[in-house]
Amino acid sequence: MKSPKITARAHTNIALIKYWGKKNQELIIPMNNSLSLTLDHFYTDTTVQFDSTLTEDIFTLDGKTYHDEKVSHFMDIVRDLANISTFAKIDSTNHVPTMAGLASSASAYAALALAASQAAGLNLDRKDLSRLARRGSGSASRSIYGGFVEWQAGTNDLDSYAVPFEEDVDWDLQMIAIVLDPNEKKISSRAGMQTVVATSPYYPAWVESTTADLTKIKTAIQARDFTTVGEIAESNAMKMHALNMSATPHFSYIEPDSIKVMDAVAELRAQGIPCYYTMDAGPNVKIICQKQDTQKISDYLTNLFAPEKVLVSAAGPGAKIIAR
Ligand code: 2P0
Incomplete structure (x- = not known):
């Protein structure tokens, strides 16, 4: 017997106020609230169909079959919720420019949460979908929604x-x-943030100042105060990266080319072009700007890096079913 075959699409998101540490690792409960922008250009399409003839979950990503423990664990959570024991065929396609290195667990688990829950016969509202996506990957809880999204830490x-x-x-x-580097990150977010929580002497200060950053950035977003939004996002990202350098053992995602981009952003600002950077668990840098300045900024950057390495995106929508 086969379930309905459901395809869902979810877009990735970039945090302006970062999630970097858990208070519960099994349930993925974060230490602090975070706030992100869902992007239009980068997304994952995932098709799920439960099939009683299968003896294990079959997962393909961009046409290649993987044995992925995290995916199987996530499917067990869905089966528990739906009270079924059937395995599923799961096919995912990442729609990010080839080798972009931006394929993210956020879009992946948001799309999987929606497709798998629907295929299992569950009709979850968006709050419960966000809770489910969170069990796959923390940042995926935010990709259920479009635009600016806050993940409320809870307990x-x-x-x-x-x-x-x-x-x-x-x-x-x-x-x-x-x-800058499409390769697999050296230290996974999961391991990196855990090391930080366990060892950085600055961790309590991070939680305190991030809580203050979140309040301020929400006011600035509502006021359409681009400078303040950019300043807070950039500062919050650098505080996260400072935590990594203060951990034992210390580590860093910042590479020489990352600093080259940061210097370019500082130079553009000195020229009167408002733009700010943020970085996540890898060397790629994301620049926040306003549309009227995008061309000038990307021209400047394509002089430093190959044009195919410079990808522009705007705000994008939340997760949705695209085929059933
Ligand atoms: C974020 N990142 O807020 C932060 C900033 C990366 C840097 O969420 O362990 O893949 O699966 O919950 O969500 C990446 O971490 O980690 C992340 P898990 P996740 O976007």
Whole structure:
């Protein structure tokens, strides 16, 4: 017997206020609230069909078969919820420019949460979808929604989920991703943040100052105060990267080319072009800017890096079913 075959699409998101540490690792409950922008250009399409003839889950990504423990564990959570024991065929395609290195667990688990829950006969509302996506990967809780999204940390499985802060963004913000290294990150987010929580003497200060950053950036977003949004996002990202350098053993995602981009952003600002950077668990740098300045900024960057490494994106939508 086969279930309905459901295809869902979810877009990736970039945090302006970062999630970097868990208070519960099994349930993926974060230490602090985070706030992101869902992007239009980078997304994952995932098709799920449960099939009683299967003896294990079969997972393909971009046409290649993988034995992925995280995916199987996530499917067990879906089966528990739906009270079924059937395995599934799961086919995912990442729609990011080839070798972009931006394929993210956020879009992956948001798309899988929606496709798998629907195929299993569950009809979850967006709050419960966000809670489910969170079990796959923390940042995926935010990709259920479009635009600006806040993941409310909560304290347990029931109250840790994302909520839309501004889903339809009528502000011409853009994000320019500079793809410096498409390879697998050396230290996974999961391992990196755990080391930081366990060993950085600055961790309590991070939680305290990130909570303050979040309050300030929400006010600035509502006021359409681009400078303040950019300054807070850039500062929050650098505080996260400083945590990594203060951990034992210390580590860093910042590479020489990352610093080259940061210097370029500082130079553009000195020339009067407002733009700010953020970085996640890898060397790629993302620049936040306003549409009117995008061309000038990408021209400047394509002089430093190959044009195919400079990818422009705007705010994007939440997760949705695209075929059934
Ligand atoms: C974020 N990142 O807020 C932060 C900033 C990367 C840097 O969420 O362990 O893949 O699966 O919950 O969500 C990446 O970490 O980690 C991430 P898990 P996840 O976007």
